[in-house]
Amino acid sequence: MAFLKIDDVVKRYGDHLVIDRVSLSAEKGEFVVFVGPSGCGKSTLLRMIAGLEEVTDGNISIDGHLVTHVEPAARQVAMVFQSYALYPHMSVKENMAFGLVMAKTPKPEIEKRVANAARILQIEQLLDRKPRQLSGGQRQRVAIGRAIVRDPKLFLFDEPLSNLDAELRSQMRVEIARLHRDLGVTMVYVTHDQIEAMTLADRIVVLRAGKVEQIGTPTDLYERPANTFVAGFIGSPKMNFLEATVTDGTDHTLTLSHPAFVGGAATIPTHAAPRVSRGGKVRAGLRPEHMALGGGQGGTALSLAGEFAENLGGASQVYAQTPDGDTLTILAPGRHVIDKGVPLTVAIDPARVYLFDDAGRAI
Amino acid sequence: MSMRFGRVIHFVGLILVLAFTLFPFFWMVTSSLKDQSDLLASPPVWLFTPTLDHYREIFEDPKIISSVMHSLIIATSTTLLAIVLGAPAAYALARFEFRGKSDLWFWFISNRMISPIVLALPVYLLAQTLGLLDTHLVLILIYLTFNLPIVVWICTDQFRSIPSELEQAARLDGASQFLIFWRIYLPLGVPGIAVSAIFSFIFSWNELLYALVLTRRAVQTAPVAATSFMSGYELPWGKIMATGTVIVLPVTIFALLVSRHMVRGLTMGATK
Numbered sequence: 001m002a003f004l005k006i007d008d009v010v011k012r013y014g015d016h017l018v019i020d021r022v023s024l025s026a027e028k029g030e031f032v033v034f035v036g037p038s039g040c041g042k043s044t045l046l047r048m049i050a051g052l053e054e055v056t057d058g059n060i061s062i063d064g065h066l067v068t069h070v071e072p073a074a075r076q077v078a079m080v081f082q083s084y085a086l087y088p089h090m091s092v093k094e095n096m097a098f099g100l101v102m103a104k105t106p107k108p109e110i111e112k113r114v115a116n117a118a119r120i121l122q123i124e125q126l127l128d129r130k131p132r133q134l135s136g137g138q139r140q141r142v143a144i145g146r147a148i149v150r151d152p153k154l155f156l157f158d159e160p161l162s163n164l165d166a167e168l169r170s171q172m173r174v175e176i177a178r179l180h181r182d183l184g185v186t187m188v189y190v191t192h193d194q195i196e197a198m199t200l201a202d203r204i205v206v207l208r209a210g211k212v213e214q215i216g217t218p219t220d221l222y223e224r225p226a227n228t229f230v231a232g233f234i235g236s237p238k239m240n241f242l243e244a245t246v247t248d249g250t251d252h253t254l255t256l257s258h259p260a261f262v263g264g265a266a267t268i269p270t271h272a273a274p275r276v277s278r279g280g281k282v283r284a285g286l287r288p289e290h291m292a293l294g295g296g297q298g299g300t301a302l303s304l305a306g307e308f309a310e311n312l313g314g315a316s317q318v319y320a321q322t323p324d325g326d327t328l329t330i331l332a333p334g335r336h337v338i339d340k341g342v343p344l345t346v347a348i349d350p351a352r353v354y355l356f357d358d359a360g361r362a363i
Numbered sequence: 364m365s366m367r368f369g370r371v372i373h374f375v376g377l378i379l380v381l382a383f384t385l386f387p388f389f390w391m392v393t394s395s396l397k398d399q400s401d402l403l404a405s406p407p408v409w410l411f412t413p414t415l416d417h418y419r420e421i422f423e424d425p426k427i428i429s430s431v432m433h434s435l436i437i438a439t440s441t442t443l444l445a446i447v448l449g450a451p452a453a454y455a456l457a458r459f460e461f462r463g464k465s466d467l468w469f470w471f472i473s474n475r476m477i478s479p480i481v482l483a484l485p486v487y488l489l490a491q492t493l494g495l496l497d498t499h500l501v502l503i504l505i506y507l508t509f510n511l512p513i514v515v516w517i518c519t520d521q522f523r524s525i526p527s528e529l530e531q532a533a534r535l536d537g538a539s540q541f542l543i544f545w546r547i548y549l550p551l552g553v554p555g556i557a558v559s560a561i562f563s564f565i566f567s568w569n570e571l572l573y574a575l576v577l578t579r580r581a582v583q584t585a586p587v588a589a590t591s592f593m594s595g596y597e598l599p600w601g602k603i604m605a606t607g608t609v610i611v612l613p614v615t616i617f618a619l620l621v622s623r624h625m626v627r628g629l630t631m632g633a634t635k
Contacts, residue, residue, distance in 0.1 A: 052531050073537035085528035089550045098546075099536035150536075 001064060003028040003186050004049070004154060009058035011044055011210075018044050020210040021058070026188065026203070028063075031180050034190045035197040035233070036207035042190045043158055045207070049188060050079050050156050063153050073102070078147035079156040082163065084139045086131040092142050093127040099150045110149075117148040120179070137168045144179070157189040161196065173199060194234055198222070206230050228360035231285050237317060239354070240286045240328040249273045254355070256284060260322040262301040262345065268353045272363040276355075282363065285354030288331040292347045293318065302346040304328065306338040320344050388611070395604035402600050417605035427606060430588035435613065437499055437584060438567035441506040445563045446556060448507075449514030453552075454544050456515065457522035458530065468519075471512045479509070483576050490577055497579045505573050510563040517562075521555025522548055557624040561617070568614045585610045 002025030011019035019041045026032045034042040047053040049060060051072035059068045067075045078099075086095050093114055100110045118124045121141045131139055140160060147155055157176070161169045177200055180187055191197055197204050198218045206213040206221065206229070214226040218234075225231035231239045244256035247265060254273050257265045268284070276282065291302075304320035307327065318330040318338055330346055338344070355363040394402060396413040421427045455461075456468060486505060487496075495501040525548060533543045549556075574584040583591070589606040592599050 050531075050535060052534070072531075072535045077535070079532070079535050081528050081532060083526060083528050085526065085532040087529060087532075087547060098533070098538075102537035102542065146532075146536075 002026060003030070003063055004032075004188070005059075005061045006045075006049070007059040007061075009045070009048065009060065010056045011041070011048060011053065012056045018210050019048070019056075022207075022210070022212055023058075024205055024212065024215055026186055028186055029184050031187045031189065031200055031202045032205060033197040033201035033203070034188065034205050034207055035192065035194060036213075037233075038192055039209075040207040041210040042192075042207050046079075046156050046158055046188060046190045049154070050077055051075050052079075075154075076150075076152050077154040077156055078150050078152035079158065080140075080143045080147050080160045082159040084131075084143040084163075086139060086142055086146075088131050091128050091130060092123065092134070092145075095131070095142055096146045096149050099146065103150075113149045113151070114145075117145040120148065120182070121145050121175075136164055137172065140164065140172060144176075148179075148183070153186070155185055155187040157187065159190055159192070161191075162193075176200060194236060198234065204234075206233060224362065225285075225354065226362050228283060228285065228356050231354055231356070231362075235287055235289075237288045237329045237331060240288065240291075240326075241356075242284045242286065242322065242326070242328075244282055244284050246276055246278055246280050246282055248278065249276065254282075256282065258284070258322075259324055260302045260304060260328075262303045266300045266348075266350065266353075268350045268355065270355055270363065272355065276357075276363060281358050283356040283358075283360065285356060286328070286348055287352065287354075288317070288329040290349055290352045291328075291330045291332075293330060293332045293336065294345060294347070299347050300350045302328075302348060304344045304346055306342040306344045307340060309336045309338040311335050318344075320346070391604050391607050391611075394600060395608050397601065399601060417601040418609075420602055421605050421609065426583070426588055426591075427585075427609070430583045430585045431609065431613070433499065433582050434568055434585040434610075437502045437506065437582075438564050438614075440499070440503045441510055441567040442560050442563040444503065444507055445510040445514045446560055449511050449559065450518050450549065450552065450556060451544065452511075453515045453518030454522050454548055456519045458527070471515050474508065474512045479572055483572060486573070487576055496577060497581045499582055501577050502567075502570075502574060502582070502584070505577070506563075506567045506570060510566060513562050513566075514556075514559040517559040518552060518555045521552045525551050553624050557621045561621050564617055565614055568610075 004026040006022060006024050009019055009022050010017070022041075022045060024032075034045060036042050044053055048055050049062075051067070051070060055068050059066060061067060062075060062077070087098065090098065096114045096117060097110050100113065105113075114127070115124070118127055121144060123138065123141050123145060126134060126138060126142070131142065134142065140163075143160070160176075161172050164172060173196060176189075180200075189196075189200060201218055203215060203217055204221055205215050208229055214221060214230045216224070221230055221234045225234060228241065232241075242258050242260060244258040244261075246254055247257045248255040250273065252271065252273055253267050253269050254276055255265055255267050270276075302322070304322060307319040307321055309319070309332075310317040314333070316332050316334065316336045318332050318336055319327055320330065320338070321327055328346075357363055395417055396415070397408075397411050398414050398416065401408050401411045456464065490496050490501045495504075529547055529551075530543055533547050538546065569586060570584075571586045571590070574587050575590075578584070578587065585606075589603055589610060592603050592606070
C-alpha cells in the first residue's frame with residue numbers, strides 16, 4: 001500500500017476551484033516533486049497534506065492512516081516553508097527544539113536530536129544565534145534542521161530554495177538530495193523550477209490549473225510527455241513546436257508538411273501512424289538540444305532565417321525564424337555569431353520529433 | 364550648500380517644536396521652585412534663587428502622597444487588565460475569521476468616539492446603584508472601557524504584521540492555540556503592547572473628569588488633589604506647580620522604561 005495516498009482531493013475557495021479531483025500516491029522513501037506554473041495549486045496541495053488547508057472533498061492518508069481531518073501536528077509531518085518561518089525571537093537551538101518541547105520530549109533527548117541535526121546540516125556553530133544574524137542559506141539550513149529533529153514520517157518542502165541566489169540554490173539542491181539519500185524518508189517537494197524537479201525527483205507530478213497533467217519519472221516526462229504543456233514545461237530551453245499537416249504515411253511513418261522543412265516535408269517514424277488521419281493537423285515538438293546547426297546532406301533538416309545568438313560560454317542559444325514567422329530555439333555547442341536574416345540549415349533527428357494532436361495530446 | 368541649508372531648516376524646526384512642547388514643563392518645574400514674590404513678578408523673572416518650600420509643603424500634606432498612591436493603584440491595575448483582556452482579543456481579531464468580526468471591530472473603535480462627558484451622568488447613577496462610588500474599582504472599570512479599545516486597536520495591528528507562516532509552523536510543531544499566542548505572538552507583539560500600555564497608563568493617570576465625578580474623599584486621585592488647592596480665596600501657584608511636577612514624574616519614568624521595548628524590526632529574520 002502506498003505510503004502517501006491522495007484520493008480524489010478537491011479544494012474550493014467559495015466558487016473558485018483550486019484543486020480539481022487530484023489523485024496520486026507516493027511510496028515510502030520516495031522523493032515526489034510537484035511542479036507547475038504559479039497558481040497551479042501545487043502549494044495548496046502540499047498545505048492540504050500538511051493539514052494547513054481544509055480538504056473540501058476526497059481523502060488523504062499517510063502510512064495507512066486516514067488524516068483528511070486530523071490536526072497538522074498529529075500527522076507527523078514536517079514542513080519547510082518558502083519564507084523559512086523561523087521564530088525570530090528564539091535562538092537557532094530553540095527554533096529546532098520547539099516542536100520537541102511542545103511534544104514534551106525529555107530534555108536530554110532534545111539535546112541529542114538537536115546536536116545530531118546540527119551536525120548533519122553543519123550548523124553546530126550557529127546554535128546560539130538568532131535568525132536575524134544568519135544568512136539566507138544558513139536560515140534555510142535551520143528551517144530544514146527544525147524539520148529533521150522531529151523525525152517526521154513525511155517531509156514537505158514548499159519552494160524552499162526560491163529565496164536563494166543561483167549558486168546557493170544549486171548547492172542546497174545537492175544537499176537536499178543527499179539528505180534524502182541519507183535519511184531515506186519520504187519527501188514531497190513543491191517548485192516551479194523544472195531543473196529542481198528533474199534533478200531531485202524520483203517522480204514528478206506536473207500540475208496545471210488544479211489538475212494533474214502527468215505523473216512520471218523525470219526521464220518519462222522528458223522522453224514521453226503526455227501533452228504539449230508537459231513537453232513545454234520539462235526541459236530547458238523550452239521545446240519548439242511546429243504546426244504541420246499530415247500529407248502521407250505508412251504503418252510506421254508519417255509525412256508532415258511545413259514550410260520550415262527543407263523540401264517542404266519530412267518523414268517521421270511513429271508507431272501511432274495508423275491512427276492519424278491524412279490531411280489532419282499535428283504539432284511537431286523539437287527539443288533545442290536535439291537540433292544541430294548546419295545539417296548534413298540527405299538528412300532531415302529545417303531551413304530557417306537566423307535572428308541572433310546568446311553566448312552561454314561553452315554553448316550558444318541560437319534563435320531563428322521559420323518562414324511563417326515562428327521563432328525556434330536551438331542549443332548549439334560552441335560560440336556562434338548569427339547575423340539577422342542569414343539562412344540557417346538546422347539538422348533534426350526524425351526519431352526525436354515529438355508528435356501531438358490538435359488538442360495538444362501526445363500521439 | 365542646499366543640503367546644509369536644508370539641515371539648518373530642519374534643526375530650527377526641531378527647536379521650535381521642542382520649545383513649544385517643552386515650555387509648559389519648563390514653566391511648571393521652574394515655577395515650583397520660585398517663592399511667592401518671584402512667582403507673581405511681572406515681567407516674569409528668569410533668574411531666581413530656587414526654593415524647595417513648595418515641595419516640603421506638599422510632602423507634609425498626607426493628601427498628596429495618598430492621592431499619588433491611589434493614582435498608581437488605579438493606573439497600574441487598569442493598564443494590566445487592559446493588556447490581559449485586550450491582547451487575546453486583538454489576537455483573535457488579527458488571526459481568526461468569525462461572524463460579526465467587522466461589527467465587533469467597529470464597536471471597539473466606536474467606544475472611543477463618544478465624548479466622555481456624555482456618559483458621566485449615567486455612569487454616576489450606575490455606580491451609585493451598585494454602591495461603587497468613591498472606590499478604586501469604579502475608576503478601574505471606567506478607565507478599562509476607555510483603554511481596552513486602544514489596546515485592542517494597536518495590538519491587532521501589531522499581530523497582523525507577524526507573518527502567518529510562523530503560526531502555521533508552530534501548528535505543525537504541535538503548539539496549541541494558546542501556546543501559539545503565548546510563545547509566538549506575545550513575545551513578538553511586545554512593541555505594540557508597550558505602546559498601548561503607555562497610552563493606557565497615561566490616560567488613567569491624567570484623567571480628571573470621571574475621577575472628579577465618581578470619587579469623594581476616600582479615593583482621591585492625583586489630578587483631583589492638584590486641582591483641589593484652587594479655592595475661591597487663594598491660588599497657591601507654587602504648590603500646584605510642585606504637585607504637577609510630582610504627578611508627571613511617575614508617568615514619565617514609566618514611559619521611559621517601557622519605550623525601550625518600542626523597537627521596530629522585532630520579527631526580522633523570521634522570513635526570507
